[in-house]
Amino acid sequence: MSSVNLVAREVAVKIVFYGPGLSGKTTSLRKVYETVRPAHRGEMMSIATEGDRTLFFDFLPVKVERVNDCTVRLALYTVPGQVFYNATRKLVLQGADGVVFVADSQPEMVDANRESLANLEENLLEQGVRLERFPLVFQWNKRDLAKALPVPDLRAALNPRNVPDFETEALSGRGVLDALKAITRLVIQDLRIKRIVPPTRPMTPAVPTIGAPKSGGSGLEAQLSNLANRTGPVSAPPAGGSTAAPVPAVPRPSRSMPAIVPQQPASPIAPPSLTGQRPLGPTSALAPSDLFDHARAAEGAFASGDYATCIQACLDAARRGLAFAGEGPVGAQAHLLHVDGGDLLKLQTLAARSSGRVDDAAFALYVVMQIFTRLHAAGLPAPATE
Numbered sequence: 001m002s003s004v005n006l007v008a009r010e011v012a013v014k015i016v017f018y019g020p021g022l023s024g025k026t027t028s029l030r031k032v033y034e035t036v037r038p039a040h041r042g043e044m045m046s047i048a049t050e051g052d053r054t055l056f057f058d059f060l061p062v063k064v065e066r067v068n069d070c071t072v073r074l075a076l077y078t079v080p081g082q083v084f085y086n087a088t089r090k091l092v093l094q095g096a097d098g099v100v101f102v103a104d105s106q107p108e109m110v111d112a113n114r115e116s117l118a119n120l121e122e123n124l125l126e127q128g129v130r131l132e133r134f135p136l137v138f139q140w141n142k143r144d145l146a147k148a149l150p151v152p153d154l155r156a157a158l159n160p161r162n163v164p165d166f167e168t169e170a171l172s173g174r175g176v177l178d179a180l181k182a183i184t185r186l187v188i189q190d191l192r193i194k195r196i197v198p199p200t201r202p203m204t205p206a207v208p209t210i211g212a213p214k215s216g217g218s219g220l221e222a223q224l225s226n227l228a229n230r231t232g233p234v235s236a237p238p239a240g241g242s243t244a245a246p247v248p249a250v251p252r253p254s255r256s257m258p259a260i261v262p263q264q265p266a267s268p269i270a271p272p273s274l275t276g277q278r279p280l281g282p283t284s285a286l287a288p289s290d291l292f293d294h295a296r297a298a299e300g301a302f303a304s305g306d307y308a309t310c311i312q313a314c315l316d317a318a319r320r321g322l323a324f325a326g327e328g329p330v331g332a333q334a335h336l337l338h339v340d341g342g343d344l345l346k347l348q349t350l351a352a353r354s355s356g357r358v359d360d361a362a363f364a365l366y367v368v369m370q371i372f373t374r375l376h377a378a379g380l381p382a383p384a385t386e
């Protein structure tokens with residue numbers, strides 16, 4: 001869901017990396033994280049992973065300055081590709097402005113690619129959005145594998161609309177930033193057509209428009225390219241395997257997270273609006289407005305490395321969240337909301353300890369997000385009536 005701050009001339013857009021399980025969505029996002037200079041991005045958050053598998057989502061904020069006289073803030077998300085996580089995919093997809101579809105080039109993945117694309121179409125339609133009119137680009141990923149299908153075959157199977165597509169190797173990063181540039185350009189064009197992006201100021205004739213970026217100028221292409229960390233170019237040649245530095249599933253929190261704050265925490269699952277002074281993480285993005293402050297407290301403690309406080313704040317938020325399901329024992333509330341009782345028990349055990357570890361705190365945030373997600377699905381808390 002895009003948001004525009006006309007005073008600051010900032011546009012915040014949400015882009016989702018979609019595709020079947022293990023196609024390379026998380027690896028692609030990680031490569032964007034590694035490529036973009038720290039001053040232009042926040043920390044990458046991987047919320048609940050099991051080995052390679054994303055269980056909830058990954059999130060990375062990126063800032064692109066001076067596009068069409070505006071600053072563009074990208075909120076990049078990945079979905080979990082495994083078929084049975086469709087409820088989570090729907091949540092992450094809500095309010096998306098564009099999608100990078102990461103297809104797996106291997107022959108045995110043709111059906112999984114097709115099913116995932118059909119699933120994207122169906123989930124968008126539930127939001128009243130038609131895929132054929134939606135900003136979309138493809139990554140034909142894993143091109144480094146010898147058995148990768150020819151690109152024309154992939155196009156015929158998945159891209160009859162002939163939207164921009166890119167051969168990528170997420171492990172080395174080849175092509176990943178090109179796909180991101182393309183989807184950002186499409187999204188901004190779409191927002192301009194919808195008159196959401198403000199027109200260029202008349203007094204700044206030197207600033208090129210999105211549709212006609214000038215080479216070496218301050219157009220979107222140039223700006224995104226300029227973000228690249230010179231010590232780790234995205235187009236580094238593949239070296240017969242992974243060249244990516246190992247990144248922990250739960251990255252170490254940074255005190256230098258970018259300014260990300262919602263203008264109004266009105267919708268419980270609104271994507272983060274990216275203006276303001278303090279960081280907004282995925283937990284507060286999912287929080288019902290009554291619990292927004294609790295989520296922020298938990299995230300603040302996490303960001304400052306105070307994991308024990310984060311876990312306590314999560315337990316508090318979890319209890320308050322469960323209370324929306326009515327009075328009674330926590331177990332019954334959890335049952336009503338279909339929240340995993342085992343996870344709650346573990347959260348209570350962690351909170352009883354005096355110290356906290358980063359992975360425990362990340363788990364606590366995950367439990368709270370699980371509760372927020374279920375509350376939303378159940379329509380709780382009910383909106384206030386006049």
Ligand SMILES: Nc1nc2c(ncn2[C@@H]2O[C@H](COP(=O)(O)OP(=O)(O)OP(=O)(O)O)[C@@H](O)[C@H]2O)c(=O)[nH]1
Nearest residue numbers: 021022023024025026027054080081142169170171
């Ligand atoms: N050879 C090769 N392997 C890749 C490439 N991209 C990703 N992989 C590998 O594919 C596996 C899955 O990658 P992920 O990025 O975790 O996949 P995902 O799409 O996020 O998977 P889910 O979270 O389950 O949806 C990992 O072992 C990656 O190292 C690529 O371009 N080439």
Ligand SMILES: [Mg+2]
Nearest residue numbers: 025026053054
């Ligand atoms: Mg993943």
